[in-house]
Amino acid sequence: MLTTAAQIIVRIRAERELSMSSLAVLAGVPTSTISRIESGQIEPTLGMIRRIALGAGYHLHLQYYDLFSGKLEDDAVQVSAAEGTAEGEGDEGPER
DSSP: OOOSHHHHHHHHHHHHTOOHHHHHHHHTSOHHHHHHHHTTSOOOOHHHHHHHHHHTTOOOOOOEEOTTTOOEEOOOOOBOSSTTOBTTSSOOOOOO
8 A cells, every 4th residue: 555645746747657757747736746645755645646647647636544543544525626625615627
């Protein structure tokens, strides 16, 4: 199981055989952002991870563990491509 944003982004790039700069162009972010995420220098928001995943042709699906109930939840979580905003807030680009 992938646990960090860096691991997710590295795997996305490897599976799609993309360079950092190619993924950055597809996601509409600076190459330095991809590099800083992969090196662990920054921890991106869910919106940023979604934006990068969509750029590479992936749909982001989250699972989370409820510490109070002890249940693994598998609901689709909607996160906008605009960093840090909830669905319906901010400007969201077209779905791919």
